Amino acid sequence: MESIPYGRQNITAADIEAVVAVLRSDFLTQGPTVPDFERAVADRVHARHAVAVNSATSALHAACLAMGLGAGDIIWTSPISFVASANCGLYCGARVDFVDIDRETFNLCPEALARKLAQAERKSALPKIVVVVHMAGQPCNLQAIHTLSRRYGFRIIEDASHAIGASYRGNAIGNCEFSDATVFSFHPVKIITTGEGGMVLTNDPELARKAALFRSHGVTRDKRQMIREPDGPWYYEQLELGFNYRMTDIQAALGLSQLRRLDDSVEARHRLAKRYAELLAGLPVSVPVQRSDVRSAFHLYVIRLQLDRIDRSRREVFEAMRADGIGVNVHYIPIYAQPYYERMDIQRADFPQSEAYYREAISLPMFPTLSSVQQDRVAASLRSALIS
Template identity: 50%
Template sequence: MLPYGRHAVDQDDIDAVVDVLQNQFLTQGSTVPAFESALCDYTQAAHTLAVNSGTSALHVACLAAGVGPSDLVWTVPNSFVASANCARYCGADVDFVDIDPLTRSISIEGLKNKLANCSKFPKVLIVVHFAGVSCDMQAIAALTSRHNITLIEDAAHALGATYQDKPVGSCQFSDMTVLSFHPVKSITSAEGGAITTNDKGLLERLTLFAKHGITREPSSLEDKEQGAWYYEQQALGYNYRMSDIHGALGLSQLNKLDAFIQRRREKAAFYLKALRPLPIRLPSEETLATSAWHLFMIELSTHDRKAVFDALRSRGIGVNVHYIPIHIQPYYQKLGFQKGDFPYSEAFYKHAITLPLFPTMTASQQQHVIDTLIDVLQ
């Protein structure tokens, strides 16, 4: 089965991991800080904290923003459940802003209207850069800043993308950006994530919550008279550290990120050209040079999605669907959400299929996907 996504690991990556295994600390050594520094250089953000998953990154970002049981967090339904669950971990309530049917990301007009008519403003807005395309962050920041809303970019799909000629992750218009290094993402550390920010105070809170709520920083200690062994737990934190084994793989992979993104864009361009005559809706060609192309989504307009999905799977094409809208998951329906609440997200889900796209995908594999899709639709 040809998967919709696949990691690309070479001998350099293997050697980097083996070096840590044989010669360095396996955790809390020098490799993760080196990875964090390299991510700062790449994203142009002032600070980065690496953690053990993108979900952990979302959680500590909410904690650092001060989200608690009396608060409200908004995100979009068209995402993986982690984009909303992170608020629930903090005891906060969640609400959603529907997507724009053209961009498939948060609707700017929908956000504007919801802010104008809400009875309670959210403490945090988490916007999702769906499929690798950045949301219009300047327009979103213009709306949220007037209400003192912390703005978090969920860029799990978008490392390597750009917005206004700057790398996604620079936090030019946001407080924090969350990254994921799951094996199907732009780069992988096997499992892992990170948060970038330009705010040193946020970095300190992120670090505290990701490392048991414990600090050894002399300037932060309440009792400054103890010895070098001394530490203090100052908050209820979590063990979200990234190991140096994972950091070594991530650091090695980061050196290949631009090449990975270039290959994804070339394959996306090939899909766009080859599939244009079909009765399907394609991603916007306007994003070809700026998207990280984590996913290549098509929307069926004249065919039954399940029948096409099953036919492609039966022929060895590992298509997928991204995403089942969060608000129609049983857990969120128990919180009061219903089908029909966010119609654009639901309509997109009803018609969407994700085609295989990854850097090591060969030309013959991609042509096989195209030929098989044409045959199934005919």
Template identity: 55%
Template sequence: MSAVPAPSVSIPYGRQDISEADIAAVVEVLHSDWLTQGPAVPRFEQLLAARTGARHAVAVNSATSALQLVYRALGIGPGSRVWTSPNTFVATASAAALLGAEVDFIDIDPRTLNLCPQRLEERLEAAGRDGTLPDLLVPVHFAGRSCDMAAIGALAKRYGFRVVEDAAHALGAEADGVPVGACRHSDAVVLSFHPVKIVTTGEGGAVLCQDDALATRLQELRSHGITRDPARMPAEPDGAWQYDQLEPGWNFRMTDLQAALGASQLGRLDAFLARRRALAVRYEALLAALALQRPQRDARMRSAWHLYVVQLADAPLRRRVFDALRAAGIGVNVHYRPVYLQPWWRARGFAPGHCPEAERYYAGALSLPLHPRLSESEQNHVVLQLGEALAGLS
């Protein structure tokens, strides 16, 4: 295989927007007594919970950690069955595989690009007959648009499985007027604060939930499975120094530096969302004359517009347009190759054809630059270059 040098990208598909106030918030922590395990993390958690309507927010060092943490806290382990969408980042599935669970993928609805509730229902009916119902379903709010959680929640009640929403793309999104994160139809919701996401902490993530016992377990597991609460200890402590390890856990803690940045960024969330939405509306108009499929909007699902994904006619055209735009310094990207087509999953028996809609979508998918700092002239340039690439190649 020949190594192709990556051309330099001057307009990235996503990036952070850091203000002087964000920087000042981090510097304040650097001057304080606590770089980690101080007051900034619980403050950020309270702000996250208030914003989303969750009772609890548990901040951690990435969404990947958050997924593993909440799967484990819900009892996922060897022999468990976890189902998710193929149209996601590998972490959604691999966090379950790392715990020893058996993972399967439910095809997407080509209109929403999210896990399809009808396909899910069909698979559940069959699994009910075979005795292979899932323990946990992880719907992914792809590109910032919520899945139909009311439909999924009804199926969860009927078939008795748990639900964790992977909302790494969807902080600030709404479904039927309710913020993503409120856990109306799920056990928990996972957020990511990676720099390309809606708000950033550098690296970072969180689990949102309503249940007090689940929140306590998440807090313990993110910090070695340790408690300092005498009420959680099986016997009277020897003294005030004592902590008890209740089970093996991880160090998935977020630092106070990250939490201070997150709290400051959260204060800018509405401005970020408004800018992303305005750019999405602008793309819709600018792209109307081009031979491609634009994202379909839905009045019920207010997207956070993490990604703006268009679909081209076929894989060879997508490849040529991708290369032409990258050569022109435009950081287009592709989200996502169906997870089960990755080598590790192929080696475990998955093959092309497992989720035909996700494969069809992947063949033509192209993510255009979308982030709060993208200027209108940069956006015009992206559309002009895309139009030229399509005209030159068709």
């Protein structure tokens, strides 16, 4: 029987035709399609500026650089995320620390953040940037975190790698009402894909200008930004030590095509989430809780095992389902538990909710083309794994 992955890209004939059209055009990279894609995403989420790059990791790094993060600075983020949410700070020479999560949403907890900020203020060790992660596609409590940023003077980056198509209080994630910048991911298993790719959204024109500069070697051909008078039409200047983080027109064409199906994709994920909740009712698991003021993009469907009600470990359940051909996964190992981060002497006891989450979490397959028959197989496999 065919195995069911935890995520899968959905490529249509229209997507293929869009990419082929670029392949037949005069531009494969740095042509008109990238700015078209940037404008389309910015318009979709009601942000003023968008900077497309080759990955969400690059987008996080470029946003940190554009905010002036550097040696001697501190950046905080959620430990329950992919390592890129923290690595972006290390790339800039900053010191990284973490804030525990909320038990129900798996997002950075505003109450834990408030306590940690009060302690950091007494030690003169406040963060310059807090990267908030919309885990699994569910927006975090942005207004509460924004209120704290006003009091303590830190900037906010939304790591919305899971959350394009989600909304907070009726407004699209990415509009940056409560943040300085938002980052999207277009990896193949995400809500929409460009193969690999990412984007920085912001309402700050200077932040957008700097992010665009850092994505392309720190080089500009814009006379308005130049230090010297050009000595010919070929003239360009390197103003910063930038990187080659550019997105290609090929990728942008795929993204533009996929963006047209964003609402349909998120709606399909909601139908699957609703059906999962029905199928799993009565089992010793906790299904995702969605706050009333948000609409999740449901990039992931993470359940938590009620280990006090079963006689099996998370590993035993995981391996039993994998043996059934169900591609369950775990998102994520706490970042501070990685060998690289253990050198930083971060105390795991400071993160009780993250530790509990990691003991209990399993991601079930979630992608728009998941069929009812496949979903039934997933539920049956989980039921069998829990009671065997």
